[in-house]
Every structure is written in structure tokens, then in C-alpha cells.
Amino acid sequence: MSVRDFLLTREGLHSWLSRLARDYPLIAPVEEEKGVITFKQVGGPQEIVFDCAPSTLPPKEWFLPSTEELFAFSTAGGGITLQEPPGPKERVLFGLHPCDVRALLALDPVFGGTYPDPYYLGRRKATIIVALSCTKPGPYCFCPAVGGDPVVAAGADLLLTESGSSFAVKAMTSRGEEIIQRYPGHFAPDEEGRGERARQELAGQLAGMFAFLPDLRGVKEFLDGHFELPYWEEVASRCLGCGICTYTCPTCHCFDIFDQSWDGARGLRARCWDSCMFSQFTRMAGGHNPRPTQKERVRNRFLHKLKYHQDRYGLGGCVGCGRCVAKCPVNIDIRRIIGDLKELASHG
Amino acid sequence: MKNPYLPLPMRLVKHFVETEDNLIHTFTLEFLKEEDEKSFRYLPGQFAEVCVFGVGEAPFGIASSPTEPGHLKFSVARVGVVTTALHQLPEGTILGVRGPLGNSYPIEEFKGKNVVIIGGGFAFTTLRSLVTYILHPQNRGDFGKVTVIYGARNPGLLLYKEELAAWEKRTDIELVTTIDRPVEGWSGRVGFVPAVTKEVAPSAENAYAVVCGPPIMIKFTLPVLEELGFPPERIIMSLENRMKCGIGMCGRCNVGNKYVCKDGPVFTRAQLNQLPNEY
Numbered sequence: 001m002s003v004r005d006f007l008l009t010r011e012g013l014h015s016w017l018s019r020l021a022r023d024y025p026l027i028a029p030v031e032e033e034k035g036v037i038t039f040k041q042v043g044g045p046q047e048i049v050f051d052c053a054p055s056t057l058p059p060k061e062w063f064l065p066s067t068e069e070l071f072a073f074s075t076a077g078g079g080i081t082l083q084e085p086p087g088p089k090e091r092v093l094f095g096l097h098p099c100d101v102r103a104l105l106a107l108d109p110v111f112g113g114t115y116p117d118p119y120y121l122g123r124r125k126a127t128i129i130v131a132l133s134c135t136k137p138g139p140y141c142f143c144p145a146v147g148g149d150p151v152v153a154a155g156a157d158l159l160l161t162e163s164g165s166s167f168a169v170k171a172m173t174s175r176g177e178e179i180i181q182r183y184p185g186h187f188a189p190d191e192e193g194r195g196e197r198a199r200q201e202l203a204g205q206l207a208g209m210f211a212f213l214p215d216l217r218g219v220k221e222f223l224d225g226h227f228e229l230p231y232w233e234e235v236a237s238r239c240l241g242c243g244i245c246t247y248t249c250p251t252c253h254c255f256d257i258f259d260q261s262w263d264g265a266r267g268l269r270a271r272c273w274d275s276c277m278f279s280q281f282t283r284m285a286g287g288h289n290p291r292p293t294q295k296e297r298v299r300n301r302f303l304h305k306l307k308y309h310q311d312r313y314g315l316g317g318c319v320g321c322g323r324c325v326a327k328c329p330v331n332i333d334i335r336r337i338i339g340d341l342k343e344l345a346s347h348g
Numbered sequence: 349m350k351n352p353y354l355p356l357p358m359r360l361v362k363h364f365v366e367t368e369d370n371l372i373h374t375f376t377l378e379f380l381k382e383e384d385e386k387s388f389r390y391l392p393g394q395f396a397e398v399c400v401f402g403v404g405e406a407p408f409g410i411a412s413s414p415t416e417p418g419h420l421k422f423s424v425a426r427v428g429v430v431t432t433a434l435h436q437l438p439e440g441t442i443l444g445v446r447g448p449l450g451n452s453y454p455i456e457e458f459k460g461k462n463v464v465i466i467g468g469g470f471a472f473t474t475l476r477s478l479v480t481y482i483l484h485p486q487n488r489g490d491f492g493k494v495t496v497i498y499g500a501r502n503p504g505l506l507l508y509k510e511e512l513a514a515w516e517k518r519t520d521i522e523l524v525t526t527i528d529r530p531v532e533g534w535s536g537r538v539g540f541v542p543a544v545t546k547e548v549a550p551s552a553e554n555a556y557a558v559v560c561g562p563p564i565m566i567k568f569t570l571p572v573l574e575e576l577g578f579p580p581e582r583i584i585m586s587l588e589n590r591m592k593c594g595i596g597m598c599g600r601c602n603v604g605n606k607y608v609c610k611d612g613p614v615f616t617r618a619q620l621n622q623l624p625n626e627y
Contacts, residue, residue, distance in 0.1 A: 070353045073401050079380070080357045080401065080442045114610070115352040115595040227604070227624045254599030257353075257592045261402030269353070269399075274598070281600050282626075284590045285406075285428030288563075290603070290626040300602070300626075311605035 005195045006169040006180060006187035008160070013167055016186045017045035017094065024128070025091040027062055029055045039093070048095060050162075053138035054321045058100050058250030062093060063107065063123045067272040070119070070257070074266045084118075088126040092179075096131045098153040099143045099319040103250030104129075105155045109313040110253055128179055131156035133202060137209050140322025142335050145213040148320050150206050151199045161199050168195030214338035216306075222345035223307045227299075231344060235302075235337065236295040238330040243275035245301065245324035245332070251309070251317055254281070276300050302337055352595050355399050355444025356384040358420070363439050366423055368504030372470050373435050374411065374423045377443060388448060390414055391455055392477035393586060393614045396447025397594045398422055399430070400437065406430040407591045407609070410448065411473040413480035415487070420445065423473045423507055449594040450613045453478055453558060453584060462492040464550040464578075466569060468499050468541045468561025472507045474586060475560050479515070488520060495550045499526040499541040499565070503534055524548050542568035545576075552577035558584040570617065580618035587613050587620075587627045603627050 008016065020026045021044045028048040030040045037055040039062060042048055049055075072083045104124070111120035131153035134141075143150060153159045157176035161168045169187060171177040180187050246252040256274040261267025274281060277297050283289040291297050309317025318334060325333045362376035375398075379385035390396075390410060399405030406428065412421035426435045437443075453474070463482065467475045475498075482491050496515070500506045506525065515523045525536040526544045537544050541561065550557075557578050559569055566585065573583055589601035589608040596610035604623040606612065615623075 071351075075401060075442060078442075080444070082354055084351065084354070110597055113596060115597075117595075117597060118351050253597065255592070255597070257405065257598065259399070259402050259404045264402045267402045269405075271592075271598075274592075274600070276599060282590050284588070285431065286425075290589060296626065303604075304602075308602065308605040 004171040004177065005190035005193070006171070007190045007194060008167045008169050008187055010165055010167070012186045013160075014045045016183055017048065019183060019186075020092050020094070021045075025089060026094060027059070027091060028094040039095075050095070050132070051135075053134075053136065054097060054099065054141065054323060056323070057248060058103060058321065058323065059093060059096055060103065060107070060250050060253075062127070063104065063120055064111075064253060064255070064273075067270055068119060070269045070271060072266070072268045076265060087122045090126050090128070092128045092130060094130045094132075096129060096153070096156065097134050097321075098131060098150055098156075098159075099141075099148050099321040100250050101129065101131050101153045101155045102143075102148055102319045103321070106251045106309065106313070106315045106317060106319065107253055109315070128158075128175060129156040130158045130160060133159065133161040133199065134206065135162055135202065137206060137211075138322060138326070139211055140325040140335075141320065142210060142213050142322055143320035144207070144210060145216055145335070145338070146316050146318050146320040149203070151203045161195065161202060163194065163198035163202075168198045170195055170199075212335050214335045215342055216338055217342075218345050219338055219341045220307050220310060222341060223303060226344075227303075229299075229344065231340065232295050232299040235332060236293070236298040239277070239294050239298050239332060240330060241277050241279065241294050241297065242329060243277040244327045244329070246275040246277055247273065248323035248327050250319060250321055250323070251305070276304070298332075302334070305334065306338070306341075352446065353593075355397070355405070355446045356388065357381065358443050358445050360437055360439055360441045360443055361419065363437060366507050367470070370426075372423055372425050372507060374421060374507075375434065375437075375443075376412075377420045377422070377445065378418060380442070385418065388420075388445075390448035391452035392481045393451065393453035393474050394448040395450050395474075395594070395613060396420070396422075396445050397449065397591075398424075398434070399444040399446075400433045401442070401444060403433040404430045405444070405446070407449070407594055409474035409477075409586070409613075411476050413477045413484070415481055415484040423470065423476075425470050446594060450609055451611070453614055454556075455481070458482075458556055459490045460492065460554075462551070462553075462555035463494050464555055464557040465494070465496045465498075466541060466545060466557060466559045466561070467497070468565040469501070469505065470507060471560040471562065472498060475558065476508050476511070478558065479521070480511075483515070483518070483521060492554065493522070494520065495522045495524070495548065497524045497526070497541060497545055497548055497550075499528070499544065499561075501528045502531055503527055503536075540568070541565050542572050545569055545572045549576060552579075552582075556582045556584060560586050580621055581616050583617035585615055585617060585620060587615060589627055 039059040111117035134150035305317040357380040358377040366372040397405045408422045592598040601608040
């Protein structure tokens with residue numbers, strides 16, 4: 001049996017990350033400006049934010065960019081030529097929290113179904129994922145309430161967990177094992193199970209640190225049978241339709257497709273993030289809109305997170321990162337909504 | 349991996365003004381590449397994304413039938429940016445087509461059954477595909493009695509007038525056309541589609557009904573079909589929600605947990621009864 005658990009000193013981590021940054025595009029959380037943490041390509045470990053609260057924006061941009069070219073076209077010579085953009089180079093995405101890894105697992109079946117999406121899947125394939133266990137939940141985190149675990153990252157290639165002055169490293173895939181083998185001298189085999197103990201200990205510490213864990217049990221079943229609820233009016237009456245919830249959500253994947261051309265003969269087709277919170281999102285050219293008011297739009301988003309995604313893919317649509325809660329300008333709080341729905345369910 | 353976003357190049361070979369109000373034009377497109385023509389295998393009821401390069405793409409039901417090889421036909425109302433651009437294109441223009449997309453009418457289930465086809469206005473496009481498919485000599489024997497009820501506000505707004513005239517002469521299809529108000533020289537019926545359906549009273553026995561038309565027509569036709577004894581499992585409808593990708597990813601055409609682009613656009617009334625009314 002190959003060893004899948006390793007230990008890495010803090011110095012070892014820094015020197016490994018320096019090597020990674022030389023050998024691959026290394027993408028990690030950085031403080032872009034004060035208080036704004038996003039995933040960017042870094043030159044080395046000195047730029048990385050290791051502190052464990054969710055980044056301001058999720059890493060989904062690295063798989064589904066906010067705007068991306070689908071192809072360029074040219075009508076020169078009377079025909080039509082389509083040119084796809086080059087595929088991504090192999091890269092390392094470091095520092096994803098378990099919720100963000102789970103979000104990728106939730107997106108995979110969306111882009112990998114009957115019509116595989118080569119852009120998303122190409123980036124997924126090209127990305128080595130090094131996850132980092134949380135050491136403290138953010139004020140809006142609630143991953144345990146939606147089946148997540150801050151020290152478990154199935155779907156990552158490697159999981160790092162801080163433990164005193166060192167890091168426990170768990171290789172979750174053969175690709176994870178390979179990358180450890182590629183950097184001999186950094187990783188010491190963890191033969192005494194220190195990593196497992198460290199993760200369990202941390203899990204125990206974290207368990208009591210979540211500010212608010214709503215009870216999701218029975219909520220989906222309630223929503224299965226209750227589409228029309230006056231409650232959605234109440235939520236929608238506050239919603240400004242700004243779309244920040246969808247922008248910061250690691251599992252929101254809606255997009256628009258558009259053409260750009262200066263002379264009609266050459267141009268490109270691109271897609272960019274869109275939001276089900278916007279009135280134009282479902283409005284048809286003739287004027288009909290199946291979700292005409294914010295009530296229908298708000299309901300659609302929460303049903304997507306709590307029911308539709310589950311129905312379609314057997315996976316939760318919300319990973320409990322709390323980013324939408326943190327950023328909503330009118331304090332619409334999915335934790336509270338789950339709680340309210342639970343309450344409504346219990347009153348029949 | 350085949351890229352589902354890359355359109356197949358097609359040439360616009362015929363641009364025809366379909367209705368007298370100039371709102372609907374029919375576009376006949378030919379594949380530029382023989383291999384594309386071979387691989388584009390579709391059935392009535394499916395749709396495709398048609399693009400004007402540099403302007404954008406939009407989804408349209410395929411109005412031609414797979415029994416008419418070599419080309420695709422789309423009848424398009426001028427309502428938005430892409431359709432306005434389409435309406436201005438000269439013949440010979442190169443367009444892009446992605447498809448076929450979505451499910452089709454349940455042709456296999458129709459076999460051995462009578463088929464009642466009810467259409468209104470310019471929603472007759474995929475119904476034309478279906479009728480043409482059924483009437484093809486190789487297919488006609490597979491189906492029972494075929495009844496078509498088709499209405500428009502006035503005769504000039506009916507689509508596919510030449511074909512309607514040809515169907516009228518055939519004995520293996522009962523065609524009933526209707527217009528809203530009497531017009532001189534009109535030999536068909538006068539009245540709204542639901543009322544005419546009631547008059548014609550097609551038997552529900554061993555039969556399927558396919559209904560496509562404006563929402564108001566659908567709304568009043570469904571109770572008539574119910575009265576005639578058509579169970580919800582045998583009433584077939586086609587939805588039209590706003591779409592972009594056409595392949596279940598961009599997120600806007602969902603009705604409850606179904607995507608119209610991927611799970612539809614064809615649904616039975618029984619299926620729609622289980623879904624929220626967001627279409």
C-alpha cells in the first residue's frame with residue numbers, strides 16, 4: 001500500500017510553493033485590495049493568503065471565466081472559418097476550501113452531461129487542486145448544515161491541514177500522489193497517522209464555531225410539494241435584483257452568449273456570466289416573461305439551490321460558503337430562508 | 349471532444365416572405381459540408397440555434413422534415429435583434445446552425461395511432477415538419493387517420509399556403525383551416541381554433557393530439573381536448589422559453605427542474621401538469 005499521508009513543515013510548504021510557482025501557473029488566494037480576497041496567479045508563497053475564511057469571490061472564475069471567447073470567426077474568402085481559442089496549460093490551484101471543492105463537484109455534471117462543455121472540462125482537466133482545510137469558519141459559513149465538512153475535500157488532488165507548526169498532507173488522487181513524488185525532499189511520510197488525528201482534532205474544534213447552522217432536514221421535501229408560497233413575496237419585497245448572490249456563488253453557472261464584431265466579416269462569439277436575478281434573463285424577444293417579477297426570480301434561485309440541482313444531479317446546489325449572505329445589500333440570508341422554510345414545513 | 353458551441357456552416361439558398369404582413373420569413377439553408385448534412389439527423393419537433401455571424405444566435409423549431417434531405421427550413425418572426433438581422437439577409441449568405449437540439453415529438457408512440465394536429469398562427473413550423481414526415485410515402489402507412497386543424501387571423505397569415513393547398517387535395521389527411529373573421533373568397537372555416545376543434549370533434553380513441561400555438565389558443569383548446577376525451581398523457585405540447593446555449597447549461601429556460609432546451613421542448617400535458625407555470 002502506498003503512503004498517502006505526508007507531513008510538510010511550514011518552511012517545506014513555502015519552498016514547495018516556490019517550486020510549484022516556477023513549474024506551473026500557480027493560482028492561489030491573494031488580498032487584491034484590503035479585505036478583498038480573490039484567486040490570482042502568484043509568483044510565490046509570499047503573496048498567498050493562508051488564513052482560513054472564504055475568499056471574497058470563489059475560484060469558479062478559473063473554470064468558468066466571467067467572460068470567455070468561444071471561438072473567433074472570419075468570413076474572408078466567401079466561406080466561414082471558425083477558430084477555437086487554445087486550451088489551458090496544466091496549472092495548480094492552491095488553497096481551495098472544502099466548500100469550493102464541493103462546488104466544483106456540483107458544477108461538473110452541469111458541464112459534463114450529454115453535451116460535454118470543452119471549455120470548462122478542459123480547465124478542470126488541466127487543474128491540479130490542492131485544498132486547504134479551514135482553521136476557522138467565517139461569520140457566514142454554514143457548510144455542515146448542507147452536508148459539507150471543513151476538513152474533508154473529496155474531489156481535490158491533495159488536502160493540506162494545518163497542524164501546529166506543520167501541515168498534514170493527504171493525497172486524494174493518483175495525480176495528487178504524482179505531484180508529491182515530483183518534489184522529493186519536501187514531504188515526509190506520515191507513518192503514525194498524525195494527519196488523521198490532526199484533521200479529527202480540528203474538526204472537533206470547528207464544530208462549535210459556526211454562528212448559525214440551519215436545519216435542512218425536510219426542507220427539500222417541503223419545496224417538492226409547495227411551489228406557490230406567499231413567503232417568496234416577503235423575500236422578494238426586499239430583493240433589489242442586483243445579482244451579487246449569483247456573482248459570488250461558487251455553484252451559480254448561468255451565462256449569456258453574444259457576438260462581437262466590428263465589421264461583420266470578423267469577430268468572435270463569447271459567453272459571460274448572467275444572473276437569474278435579472279428581469280431580462282428570461283424575457284423573450286416578443287416581450288413575454290415567464291418570471292416577470294422579482295418574486296418568481298428569487299424563488300427560482302432558492303429552489304435551484306435547495307431543490308432543482310438536487311433533482312437533476314443528486315447533489316446539493318448550495319455548499320454553505322455564505323458568500324451570498326456576506327454580500328447581500330439587504331441581508332437576504334439563505335440560512336434564515338432555510339430556517340423559515342423549515343418552520344413553514346412544520347406548520348403544514 | 350466535439351464542441352457543441354461550434355455552428356455548422358450553411359448557405360441561405362431561399363429567403364421567402366411567408367406571410368402578407370411581412371412578419372414571417374422562411375429561410376431554406378443548405379449544408380456547406382456533406383459530412384455535416386449526414387451527421388445532422390433530426391426528427392420533427394426538434395430545434396436548432398441559427399446564427400448570423402457577428403449578430404448572434406437564436407433558437408428556432410425546425411420546419412423542414414427529415415424526409416426532405418439536403419436542406420433545413422426555418423420560419424422566423426421578426427421580433428428581436430437576431431431575427432431582424434435574418435430578415436435582411438440576401439440569399440447566398442453563410443449562416444451557422446447548431447443542432448439538432450432538444451427532444452422530438454414522440455413519433456414512435458404515434459405509430460399505429462390517429463394523430464390530431466392543432467396549430468395556430470406562426471407556431472405551425474414544427475407541425476409542418478411533423479405533417480410532412482407523416483405524409484411521406486415511406487411513413488404514411490405507420491400512422492392512422494391524420495387530422496390537421498390550423499387557424500390564423502386571416503388567410504394571408506397562414507404559413508405554407510402552397511402545401512396547405514396540396515394537403516387539401518389529398519384523401520389521406522383531413523385538413524381544416526380557419527380564420528378569425530369572414531373574408532371574401534375564403535372557402536375554409538371561420539372561427540377560433542378551440543371552437544373549430546369542438547365542431548370538428550376529432551375522436552380521442554386510439555389518438556394523440558399535438559397542440560402548438562399562442563398561449564391564448566392553447567388555454568382554450570386544452571379544455572376542448574379534455575372534453576373530447578384526450579387524456580393528458582396523449583396531449584403533446586411544445587414550449588418556447590428564452591434560450592442561449594440550447595444544451596442545458598446557461599440556466600435560463602428552466603421550468604421547475606426541467607430545462608426546455610434539453611428535457612423539452614416537447615412535453616405531454618401530463619408532464620406539464622407536474623411543473624410550475626413558468627413558461
